[in-house]
Amino acid sequence: MRSSTDGWADALRDTGHLVAFRARTVRRRRASAVGLVVVLLLTAGFAVGPSSFDLHTSGSSALDRAVSALEGNLGGTFAGFLLLAISAAMGSGGGRELLSRSEVAIHPVSPVTEHLGALLLAPLNLAWLVQMWSLLAITALVTPPERLLGAQLVVLAWVLAATGIGQAIGWTAEGVRRTTHGVVVVRVVSGVVVVVLAGLHLAGALGPLVRSLPTTWMAETAQTTSWPVAALLLLALAVVGVVVGARPAAWALGLQPREELRVQSGVHEARHAPAPRWGSPDRALLRRLDRGSVWRSVGMRRGLLVLGIGPGLVALVAGLQWSSVMLLPGLTASGAALLFGVNAWCLDGKGMVWRETLPVSAADVFDVRALVVAECMAMVSGVTVVLALLRNGLPPLVVGAAVLSCWLVVLVQVLAIVMSWSIRAPFSVDLSSPRATPAPHASMAAYAGKLSLVTTLTGMVFTTISTGPWAWLPPAMAVPFLAWSTVRLVRARRRWLAPAERARVVLTVAAV
């Protein structure tokens, strides 16, 4: 008879096989290796670098206040990482998959292996990395150099523990979602949590509540000689989280994915062909088909709603300054593009070959697909801007001009980048599961890094010029950005129009 230890040992071995299989399918090994080294260097840099700043000798009271605030909120930042781990696992239907559902179907892969795979893939998420780097950097900033090693070990132990706990809660939520009325239950509970948090914040009770959490004790203990106690406790918690998480994983994966099945067997009554007032009817019909492909996907619909509402609510509730709001459209547009835009042709899946036999110009196909990607990005980033507007009221003219210019620039920027990637490096993927991604995980991590870097830097440029007195400057500054992105977009379009290039994309996406 097999013992439970055999189950875990087998699962660990199988996870190793799956990781090795995925690693062998990486196309650009050198770029992936460079990416990994960059991430490790950045991690080391954030963990050590800030401790070299001697803030107490600066003499700046504003800086002192900022450091005190960071120190006081370190426990809250720890708690924030847990919240992120939970929402990431919930948003991806329990967690990312090492192999897609159709690929894994023929192999005897246990739920424990799926669980371990999801845990391994959790760091391939920009929000996870950025939050970890923030924790390391803030800890380095507020901890005396002689205590830094212990404090950072506690941080890393917390990152492991929070990821394990988040994964367990994510699987539980996915299990509930797969029960009768489970989708409604998860939506209602999530809504209630958001409303309660918003209410607590508006009542001024959220800060004290967060500070009373055990994470505050953890953050304080990390900076003392008792750090080994905290580290050992957290490592034990991480092990418990990983082991316990296998239960809800097995439960969730043993249930039918109701929402996906409902969508896959969804009935959509016939509608008349669109008769647009302007533009060609062919384009209108293609647009309808492409929009249907987006909104009839569980993962994309869920992602667009979260991206649209989440950052907007933060802007609404927390009352972010316009200088911070300026960064959000780029990040939310990037998030929307990461749902499918980075591999835009994957919307058609294996139907790409049939689409290509239709007597419609390749230019129309490209333009419509780019428009649908742009629509999704404009929608989610637009919600953020509108909610910030509701909270902050109309900004001064120069700030308003900067926000609008920045928004337009990042939209065109991200669109040009992702349409170029879609032509240059297409992938065959099945997006029927919300656990699926439009590109392999390593590529997704690289895409997320590049998009957020570009849009954040752009946002910073416009934030800087919004402090000046000239309302004409932001639109003027937008022109070179827009010109460069347009050149890039036109180049991608030209590449698509070349029959041999298009055939390569079609055959790759359709995997024939």
Add this chain to the structure above:
Amino acid sequence: MSQPPPPAVLVRDLHVRFGDVEAVSGVDLSADSGQATALLGRNGAGKSTTMKVLAGVVPPTAGEVTVGGHDAASDALGVKRVVGYCPDVGGLVPRATPWEHLQLSARLRRMDDWEERGRDMLERFELGDVAHRVVGGFSHGMSRRLSVVLAALHEPSVLLLDEPFDGVDPLGVEATLEVVADARARGACVLLSTHLRDLALEACSTAVVLRGGNRVAAMQAGELTGEAYRALLD
């Protein structure tokens, strides 16, 4: 004496290369209107790639390809207007319904009264009940049957069917054979690629055998006995 009409499909020395791989190396092929031609061969013989070139999906690397009077290299859009193509794999947009597929195909080909024919064809292929259900949940056989419907909806002058019998039940096979017979009767050129010799012989009057990206034989279908076919494959 009048000249015989030019062949509906004419392929001369077709080469298709994907990077270092030459998928088709020197295929010659000719198929007339009102005739059904079987394209036979083992896996990797170049049948599906040849079909994709004829459908205007893949441009020829070299050689001459004319479909319904249109040059596949320079006028792919013209080719797509005269062709109806059932691809060998998938061929359906996963989150669209069969009716939406038919609507798009018909509107882009400027068909005004297509609904009745579309409904009739879906019924013939026993897909009437699922006309408004997204195809992502379809079985392989249902997807194949819908692909044949999509290829034949607009009564193309060149009908390309790539493995239309793959995973299809006997009723679906019968319906597909009827589509081929109808197309021949109205004067269309049919090219049918399959591994199933018996069905190919039932549907087609001539047969072309490909091996390793080359044409190795062209004959009347009746002449292609089991032994002869086997000998051509080895």
